[in-house]
Amino acid sequence: MNRKWRSTIAVLLALTLLVAFVPGCASDDTEEPTTEEPVTEEPKTDIKAAMVTDVGGLGDKSFNDLSYEGLQRAEQELGVEIEVLESREITDYESNIDQLATAGYNPIFAVGFLMTDTVAKVAPMYPDTNFGGVDEFFDPVPSNVVGLNFKEQEGSYLAGVVAGLATLDSFDSKLNSDNTIGFVGGMDIPLIQKFEAGFIAGAKSVNPDVKVISLYAGNFTDIAKGKELGYSLIEQKADVIYAAAGAVGLGTIEACKDKGALFIGVDADQYLTVPDSGDVMLTSMMKRVDNAVYETIKAMVDGSFPGGQIQVFGLAEGGVDLAPYHDFETKVPQAIKDAVESARTDIISGAVTVPEAP
Amino acid sequence: MSETRETLPAQKAWMSVAQKVGIPLASVVLAIIVGSVIMWTSGYDPVAAFAALFKGSFGGPKQIGDTLLRSTPLILTGLALAYGFRANLFNIGAEGQLFMGGLAVAWLGVAVTGLPWIIMVPMLLLASMLAGAAWAFVPAILKARVGAHEVITTMMFSYIARYIVSWLVVGPLKAPGQIPQTVALPTGAQLPRIQTLFGESTLDALPFLNLGRTHLGIVVALVAALFVWFILKYTTLGYENRAVGFNPWASETGGISVQWTTVKALCISGAFAGLAGAVEVMGVHYRIFDQFSSGFGFTGIAVALLAKNHPLGVIPAAILFGGLTAGAGTMQLEAGVPQKIILIIQALVIFFVAAEEIFKWFIKRRQKEALSHAG
Numbered sequence: 001m002n003r004k005w006r007s008t009i010a011v012l013l014a015l016t017l018l019v020a021f022v023p024g025c026a027s028d029d030t031e032e033p034t035t036e037e038p039v040t041e042e043p044k045t046d047i048k049a050a051m052v053t054d055v056g057g058l059g060d061k062s063f064n065d066l067s068y069e070g071l072q073r074a075e076q077e078l079g080v081e082i083e084v085l086e087s088r089e090i091t092d093y094e095s096n097i098d099q100l101a102t103a104g105y106n107p108i109f110a111v112g113f114l115m116t117d118t119v120a121k122v123a124p125m126y127p128d129t130n131f132g133g134v135d136e137f138f139d140p141v142p143s144n145v146v147g148l149n150f151k152e153q154e155g156s157y158l159a160g161v162v163a164g165l166a167t168l169d170s171f172d173s174k175l176n177s178d179n180t181i182g183f184v185g186g187m188d189i190p191l192i193q194k195f196e197a198g199f200i201a202g203a204k205s206v207n208p209d210v211k212v213i214s215l216y217a218g219n220f221t222d223i224a225k226g227k228e229l230g231y232s233l234i235e236q237k238a239d240v241i242y243a244a245a246g247a248v249g250l251g252t253i254e255a256c257k258d259k260g261a262l263f264i265g266v267d268a269d270q271y272l273t274v275p276d277s278g279d280v281m282l283t284s285m286m287k288r289v290d291n292a293v294y295e296t297i298k299a300m301v302d303g304s305f306p307g308g309q310i311q312v313f314g315l316a317e318g319g320v321d322l323a324p325y326h327d328f329e330t331k332v333p334q335a336i337k338d339a340v341e342s343a344r345t346d347i348i349s350g351a352v353t354v355p356e357a358p
Numbered sequence: 359m360s361e362t363r364e365t366l367p368a369q370k371a372w373m374s375v376a377q378k379v380g381i382p383l384a385s386v387v388l389a390i391i392v393g394s395v396i397m398w399t400s401g402y403d404p405v406a407a408f409a410a411l412f413k414g415s416f417g418g419p420k421q422i423g424d425t426l427l428r429s430t431p432l433i434l435t436g437l438a439l440a441y442g443f444r445a446n447l448f449n450i451g452a453e454g455q456l457f458m459g460g461l462a463v464a465w466l467g468v469a470v471t472g473l474p475w476i477i478m479v480p481m482l483l484l485a486s487m488l489a490g491a492a493w494a495f496v497p498a499i500l501k502a503r504v505g506a507h508e509v510i511t512t513m514m515f516s517y518i519a520r521y522i523v524s525w526l527v528v529g530p531l532k533a534p535g536q537i538p539q540t541v542a543l544p545t546g547a548q549l550p551r552i553q554t555l556f557g558e559s560t561l562d563a564l565p566f567l568n569l570g571r572t573h574l575g576i577v578v579a580l581v582a583a584l585f586v587w588f589i590l591k592y593t594t595l596g597y598e599n600r601a602v603g604f605n606p607w608a609s610e611t612g613g614i615s616v617q618w619t620t621v622k623a624l625c626i627s628g629a630f631a632g633l634a635g636a637v638e639v640m641g642v643h644y645r646i647f648d649q650f651s652s653g654f655g656f657t658g659i660a661v662a663l664l665a666k667n668h669p670l671g672v673i674p675a676a677i678l679f680g681g682l683t684a685g686a687g688t689m690q691l692e693a694g695v696p697q698k699i700i701l702i703i704q705a706l707v708i709f710f711v712a713a714e715e716i717f718k719w720f721i722k723r724r725q726k727e728a729l730s731h732a733g
Binding site: 086089099103187218219 | 414424427428521524525528535536537538571642643647648649650652683684686687688690691696697698700701
């Protein structure tokens with residue numbers, strides 16, 4: 001191997017690298033905050049709101065992106081200044097929060113339960129700054145912190161109503177005659193059990209004989225495992241599958257497309273975020289993190305930051321909801337839509353209380 | 359190696375140092391230049407970005423502390439990789455050994471009670487080294503006995519380690535509560551932050567000791583680097599390690615057991631990776647959970663490459679990588695440059711060092727394999 005040849009390769013590789021990276025950065029641009037645009041006509045406030053993403057970062061099509069949407073809405077509608085710091089490592093959490101607090105941002109949102117300890121530790125060091133912990137539970141809650149939690153079980157209950165009735169129906173060729181539906185969970189932890197419990201309760205409320213098979217992947221990242229679990233559920237005759245499992249659910253969607261079953265998405269409206277999923281995506285259980293973040297900023301603008309509390313966003317508060325049926329809008333029978341509406345009314349009125357554990 | 363020109367020994371030594379330091383320095387400079395061009399073409403101001411990056415990583419004691427905090431595990435994984443490379447072993451699975459080291463500490467630190475700090479902490483550090491070494495042992499034996507490539511075996515073992523931890527933190531070792539993680543270590547099993555070791559008055563008098571989150575692990579890492587340097591330079595163990603890495607056949611002929619040296623080398627490498635897991639658990643998180651390591655085992659490869667496998671060179675190399683991550687937040691906040699740019703700069707540093715090193719390493723290895731087939 002002569003020298004000249006080697007250096008040619010090196011130059012070529014370097015060029016490839018450049019070409020590969022430059023458009024990457026350019027497109028990254030669009031995801032970044034464009035704080036330069038002056039907000040002129042909006043009511044001015046001197047509040048500077050910021051958020052720290054967890055290691056998923058912006059572009060996760062989930063909590064981080066949703067929280068950022070909440071911030072952006074606050075920028076447009078309330079005229080607050082916004083900033084976002086992405087975390088690449090767990091070690092970044094504390095220094096990112098620290099930096100934002102030092103730079104005078106208030107309130108600061110920390111996204112994801114992995115930041116719970118960090119928020120609990122940093123908040124007392126900045127008593128004049130307010131913090132919002134998305135999906136974080138504190139006991140006790142520091143006086144300048146609000147924990148933003150969600151009644152995932154309530155949204156999942158509605159998903160269960162849809163699944164429980166759909167499996168009895170035949171509005172789509174993927175629905176079989178068996179009275180079985182499936183659930184795929186990420187880690188078997190209380191947070192995810194809330195999804196499972198709500199889903200089962202909702203399905204049984206409209207279809208007491210329905211068989212619900214629950215499988216857990218053990219993590220939130222293994223897409224192949226999600227596909228495997230999907231296959232396994234479909235083999236056991238499940239024809240509607242609900243996944244609360246992060247990226248694992250993407251594999252389950254693949255399985256549904258392969259073997260013909262309907263899927264119910266989670267967190268975001270996955271019809272919009274997962275490409276080519278339209279022919280299996282019946283609906284999604286949305287966690288409206290954006291609403292929670294926006295409402296918290298709004299409360300702060302109005303001078304009533306709910307510090308020292310755990311705020312729980314359920315159906316009534318607009319914290320969880322079902323996404324539109326999209327491609328299934330015309331197929332889904334009115335009876336199912338009506339059942340969802342009456343379940344929603346019952347939950348909001350308190351006539352139905354949804355269990356948190358299966 | 360067709361060096362025919364006579365040079366004085368002192369001059370030769372000086373040249374070798376210049377060469378060793380020069381190439382890494384040149385790659386860092388090149389990376390900064392190319393990184394600047396990338397930032398500039400993407401519409402960011404590279405001068406402002408690097409100024410903010412420097413401010414965020416070395417701008418004051420707290421920032422330096424943050425840099426050291428992030429350098430600590432990298433020094434140790436860098437050492438692990440460098441020690442392996444010196445024996446011509448690529449321990450790509452250091453991440454797995456790091457997980458096992460962290461796991462050992464997170465478990466023992468809670469399970470063992472009643473020991474004073476001065477005994478507890480060294481015991482935990484030692485346990486993490488044993489755990490890391492044990493995790494490298496099977497790949498080491500496979501390499502020595504049947505020649506199974508360590509890149510494959512250590513990597514596979516790394517997956518096993520990660521999944522074991524994943525399972526334990528939701529299962530048997532899960533702390534009460536919502537979050538999948540182990541119970542926090544008691545104070546008596548932690549590596550305290552440096553600034554907590556001094557009183558308020560000392561800190562006021564010597565403000566540079568306000569090192570923020572830096573913990574005693576940095577001392578552990580620095581001692582480890584000196585220790586590895588000493589082993590490699592002055593002991594039979596280190597000599598055999600280098601000899602086998604340099605030329606296994608000559609070493610075998612010279613009476614060194616290549617198999618045994620390979621086993622020792624990979625296990626020692628694993629021990630330092632395990633220690634990296636321990637300092638993260640004992641100094642930063644006080645517990646283990648699924649994502650407690652940010653790929654330190656893999657960044658260690660880059661650190662070792664940049665250090666040209668010199669145990670003392672690992673220290674500045676790790677500080678460079680630590681500084682890049684520490685300053686990334688400030689760069690994002692003050693210059694509006696996305697953190698991902700830092701990944702690009704890191705990749706470029708690795709690229710420019712590795713472009714030379716990786717070629718050399720493979721050529722050397724292929725030559726040796728060719729030799730072994732011929733002989």
